[in-house]
Amino acid sequence: MLNFVICDDNLNILEKISTMLEKIFVKHNYEAQVVFKSGNYHDILNYVDSNKVDVLFLDIKLQNDKTGLEIAETVRKKNKDAYLIFTTGHLEFAMMAYKYKTFDYIAKPLTIERLEETIVRLFEDVNGLPKKYIKIDNKNTFIDESEIYYIKRNNMKLLFHTPSRDYEIYSSFNKIKEILPDNFIRCHKSYIVNISNVLNVDSVENRLYFQNNDFCDIGPKYKKDLMEVFKNDGIIK
Numbered sequence: 011m012l013n014f015v016i017c018d019d020n021l022n023i024l025e026k027i028s029t030m031l032e033k034i035f036v037k038h039n040y041e042a043q044v045v046f047k048s049g050n051y052h053d054i055l056n057y058v059d060s061n062k063v064d065v066l067f068l069d070i071k072l073q074n075d076k077t078g079l080e081i082a083e084t085v086r087k088k089n090k091d092a093y094l095i096f097t098t099g100h101l102e103f104a105m106m107a108y109k110y111k112t113f114d115y116i117a118k119p120l121t122i123e124r125l126e127e128t129i130v131r132l133f134e135d136v137n138g139l140p141k142k143y144i145k146i147d148n149k150n151t152f153i154d155e156s157e158i159y160y161i162k163r164n165n166m167k168l169l170f171h172t173p174s175r176d177y178e179i180y181s182s183f184n185k186i187k188e189i190l191p192d193n194f195i196r197c198h199k200s201y202i203v204n205i206s207n208v209l210n211v212d213s214v215e216n217r218l219y220f221q222n223n224d225f226c227d228i229g230p231k232y233k234k235d236l237m238e239v240f241k242n243d244g245i246i247k
Contacts, residue, residue, distance in 0.1 A: 012042040012136070013062050017081065018069040018097065019049030023118070027067060027097070030122045034129050042133075051081050058085055063092050065132065070098040086111065093132055117149075123175055127152050144189055146170060147179050155191060160218075160226045161202040173221065197236050198229035211240055 014031060018024045028044045035042045042065075046057045058066065066085060068078035082094055093113040097120060113135075114128045131143060131152060143152040157172040161183075168186060170177040183202060187194075190202070197203045203218055203226060210219040216228040228236060 012040070012064040012133075013045045014042060014065045014067070015045060015054065015057060015063050016047040016067040017049065017051065017054045017078065018047075018067070020069070021049065023069075023097075023120075024049060027120065027125070030120070030125050031129070033122065034126050037126075038130065038133070040129070040133055054081060055084060058089065058092075063089065065093040065095065067095050067097060070096055082112075095128060095132075124151075127154075130154065146177060146181075146186070151177065151179075153177060155194075155204070156206065158194075158204045159207050159220045159224060160197075160204060161186065161194070162226070163200045171224075171226075173224075195236060195239055197232050198227050199231065201226045201229075205239060208240075211237075213237065 016024055016027050016031075018027065024047050028047055031042075031044055034040070045061070045063075046054075048054055048057075054066075057063070066082075068081055070078040078096060078098070082096075085092065085094070090111075094111065095113055096115045097118060098115075113132060116124060116128060127143075134140075142155050144155050144158075145152050153170055153172065157174070159171045159173070162169040162171060163183060164178075166180055167178050168181045168183070170179075183196070187202070193204055193206045194202050195205055197218060207220050208218050209221065211217075211228075212219065213228075213233075216230075216233065217225045218228060219225045
């Protein structure tokens with residue numbers, strides 16, 4: 011069981027983070043709980059000093075004479091192993107935060123999707139599982155590669171399509187293919203598909219189907235090579 015502690019002097023944000031974390035724990039069946047939350051740095055330090063804390067969320071800009079960075083510095087003197095995750099709207103502090111062996115830095119306003127990415131990575135790190143995340147930009151946006159159905163080119167942008175949401179970045183197929191594993195194959199001038207998630211191949215309509223009847227197109231230029239890949243993998247006969 012991992013114990014989470016949250017420090018933020020905005021009570022609405024404090025409750026929001028706590029609620030989102032609990033939803034993520036339930037969704038992934040994680041053995042975790044929010045054991046303490048406060049906007050008072052004295053209370054946070056007293057709790058950390060005398061209780062087991064595995065993960066500590068810290069707002070950097072607190073409305074008192076201490077900052078989240080100073081709290082992190084104090085915590086690190088006694089607890090070398092706790093995961094520190096900073097949350098703030100003040101991006102200028104981002105580099106300073108990593109001085110304290112920071113696991114992640116999440117810019118406000120927080121979204122449950124961004125928070126979930128961090129928590130999933132954290133549990134994989136705790137469990138020593140192999141990392142299967144793709145970093146798609148310079149904002150520490152990571153996507154679980156197994157969740158990606160396809161990548162679609164849309165003018166100057168790329169759209170990473172997953173069952174839960176879409177991620178958009180400014181990039182090109184030539185740049186992104188360097189970080190993609192072998193199961194991502196070009197299937198159309200506008201699509202790269204994750205063949206691991208393909209459930210059905212319609213060679214008449216030239217479509218690849220995923221769960222919930224989601225689909226992407228097969229381009230004539232790529233069809234022959236794509237079909238060979240599917241045959242070799244046993245997806246089609």
